[in-house]
Amino acid sequence: MRVHFVGIAGAGMHSLALYLSELGHEVSGSDVCIDESRRAFWADRGVTVYDSQVAENIAGADLVVYSSAIRRSNPERAAAEALGIAQSRGEVLARFANAHPFSIAVCGTHGKGTTAAAISFILSMLGHRVSHILGAVPIGEREPCVCVPGAEFLVSEVDESDKTHLHHVPKVLLINNVEADHLDVYGDLESIVDSFEVHVRRVLAAGAAVVIHYAGVGAGLLYERLADCSSIYWIVPDGADSPVRAPDLAYEIAEPDGSGHCRVTLRDCGGDICQLLPALCGRANAQNLVSAIGVAIVCGMEMKQAASVLPRYRGLCDRCEVQRIGDVLLATDYASHPTCVENDIAWLRKRAKRVIAVYHPYRYSLMSHHWDALCHALAAADGVYLFPLDSGGEPVVAGISSEAMAAGICAIRERSARAFDSCEALYDVLSRDVESDDLVVVFSGGEVFAKVRERLEAARSAKNRA
Numbered sequence: 001m002r003v004h005f006v007g008i009a010g011a012g013m014h015s016l017a018l019y020l021s022e023l024g025h026e027v028s029g030s031d032v033c034i035d036e037s038r039r040a041f042w043a044d045r046g047v048t049v050y051d052s053q054v055a056e057n058i059a060g061a062d063l064v065v066y067s068s069a070i071r072r073s074n075p076e077r078a079a080a081e082a083l084g085i086a087q088s089r090g091e092v093l094a095r096f097a098n099a100h101p102f103s104i105a106v107c108g109t110h111g112k113g114t115t116a117a118a119i120s121f122i123l124s125m126l127g128h129r130v131s132h133i134l135g136a137v138p139i140g141e142r143e144p145c146v147c148v149p150g151a152e153f154l155v156s157e158v159d160e161s162d163k164t165h166l167h168h169v170p171k172v173l174l175i176n177n178v179e180a181d182h183l184d185v186y187g188d189l190e191s192i193v194d195s196f197e198v199h200v201r202r203v204l205a206a207g208a209a210v211v212i213h214y215a216g217v218g219a220g221l222l223y224e225r226l227a228d229c230s231s232i233y234w235i236v237p238d239g240a241d242s243p244v245r246a247p248d249l250a251y252e253i254a255e256p257d258g259s260g261h262c263r264v265t266l267r268d269c270g271g272d273i274c275q276l277l278p279a280l281c282g283r284a285n286a287q288n289l290v291s292a293i294g295v296a297i298v299c300g301m302e303m304k305q306a307a308s309v310l311p312r313y314r315g316l317c318d319r320c321e322v323q324r325i326g327d328v329l330l331a332t333d334y335a336s337h338p339t340c341v342e343n344d345i346a347w348l349r350k351r352a353k354r355v356i357a358v359y360h361p362y363r364y365s366l367m368s369h370h371w372d373a374l375c376h377a378l379a380a381a382d383g384v385y386l387f388p389l390d391s392g393g394e395p396v397v398a399g400i401s402s403e404a405m406a407a408g409i410c411a412i413r414e415r416s417a418r419a420f421d422s423c424e425a426l427y428d429v430l431s432r433d434v435e436s437d438d439l440v441v442v443f444s445g446g447e448v449f450a451k452v453r454e455r456l457e458a459a460r461s462a463k464n465r466a
Contacts, residue, residue: 001020001063002026002027002060003017003061004057004058004063004076005028005029005064005065006029006030006064006067006076007067008030008031011135012135012159014144015135015145016065016089016133016145017029017047017065018143018144019096019131019133019147021045021047023096023147027047028047028048028061029042029050030049030050030057032051032052032053034051053076054075054076055075055076055079058080061085064079064086068088088162090158090159090167091167093133093164094165094167097133097156100154101171102154102171103154103170103172104156104171104299105165105168105172106295107168107196108160108174108175108176108178109160109177109181109182109337110337110339111287112135112157113135114280114288115289115291115292117138117313117315118288118291119174119295120132121138121313122296122310123152123153125312126306129150130148131148131151132145132146132156133155133157136316136317136334138316138317139316160182160196161181161185162185163185165199168203172211172298173200173210173211174210175196175210175212176215176291177213177216177219178196178216178218178219178221179337180192180218183366183369184392189221192218193225197225197226200226200229200232201226204232210232211232211233211235211294211295211298213287214235214237214240214242223242224243227243233249233298234248234249235248235251235291235294237251238252247269248268250266250267250268251265251266252265253286256281256346260281260347260348260350260351261279262281262283262286262347263276266303268297272304275307280314281348281350282347283347284340285320292306292310293310318333318334319333319334321333322351326457326463327460327463328434328435328438329352329438330439330441330442330452331441331442332441334445336359338376341359342376344441345357345377345378345381346380349380351439352439354382354435355381355383356382356385356430356433356438357443358441358443358444359374359385360390361387361388361402362389364395364400376412379412379413379415382416383433384416385426386402386419386420386426387402387420387423387444388421389401389402401419423448423451427451427455428455434459440452
């Protein structure tokens with residue numbers, strides 16, 4: 001097939017385009033924001049990437065894939081829809097993943113990438129041929145996609161934000177957690193639970209396996225909906241107020257040690273027990289790794305074998321990845337949900353005397369629903385810097401702003417919380433304010449991460465010269 005990608009520079013689009021290219025399909029793409037390194041990457045593979053997006057670019061294409069950021073008015077998408085050859089990224093991922101003999105789909109409102117990469121790592125380390133399609137790059141690798149000829153398993157990070165997860169009918173489905181997210185699409189928690197219930201029942205009806213981690217505020221509601229499904233593999237934390245009386249995999253997470261690592265004790269349904277001390281820090285990451293072990297068990301691996309290789313798994317780039325910049329530490333975290341923010345600040349506090357949180361508020365629907373939880377989560381930092389709120393195209397909600405969030409944080413705890421009317425203003429003040437041995441954690445995305453790194457490097461170098 002000839003497959004054209006509208007918005008090929010996006011992380012998820014890049015990963016899927018690379019997978020199809022490696023399978024032997026003829027790939028082309030377009031993006032108005034592609035950088036020179038990515039352009040060279042595709043040129044080396046004989047892939048044409050256009051700077052502009054015009055209808056002529058799709059000539060001869062059998063399939064045109066568009067990302068969630070591409071509007072219907074886009075000339076390439078509009079022309080493809082008129083020809084009946086347009087599909088969203090999520091639909092195309094499902095199409096090719098479903099065609100694999102043994103596909104593993106990783107869903108859940110957060111932690112999908114870390115968990116999917118951990119599943120791929122376990123299976124690979126235990127001697128299996130594994131392909132994966134992720135939205136981020138595993139630390140130590142160059143690309144978010146690996147396409148292994150004759151792969152026994154294909155692991156996919158599956159996004160539920162646009163409901164395209166419902167197209168996936170894998171051999172193993174994991175629901176990693178259930179929380180209120182993507183509220184611009186779903187509206188409320190019940191609607192998210194509805195979609196997961198539909199997905200689970202569809203996969204079970206196809207004769208596949210389902211693994212559900214009893215985590216997140218919606219886990220109990222999902223269990224009630226699926227109580228009649230006896231074949232589900234349940235993962236449940238010890239001490240949880242859970243109606244799952246005989247979980248297939250139970251676990252206990254100890255408090256983080258001085259560097260933020262959490263020791264995990266696992267117990268399978270046969271009573272076997274093993275210990276895991278992950279290389280990744282934090283409680284949320286420990287939970288993600290437990291999910292990965294559960295999937296590995298369902299795929300035929302032994303619990304102790306799966307746990308034995310995970311101390312070598314290093315996680316994903318920019319998923320609370322910590323690096324040193326002179327005399328300060330920088331953590332970059334592609335996260336906005338309060339559960340992630342709270343978890344990550346908690347373990348990062350073990351690493352530094354002062355934690356500075358830089359947060360990018362996104363979408364009125366998410367901010368308004370999680371307002372109190374976000375203010376409390378951010379108030380755990382010693383200082384908070386807030387970017388201007390990005391509406392994501394949503395209509396303004398009165399009373400929801402970065403300035404109001406700063407006031408809310410200060411009302412909870414006597415903290416320095418500041419809102420800025422421009423990104424540049426925040427970068428300037430942050431780079432001046434950071435002190436030796438501080439840890440700065442940035443909750444945002446790639447372009448912001450790069451800019452904060454650049455400003456901190458310049459500021460620390462200037463300090464050293466002085």
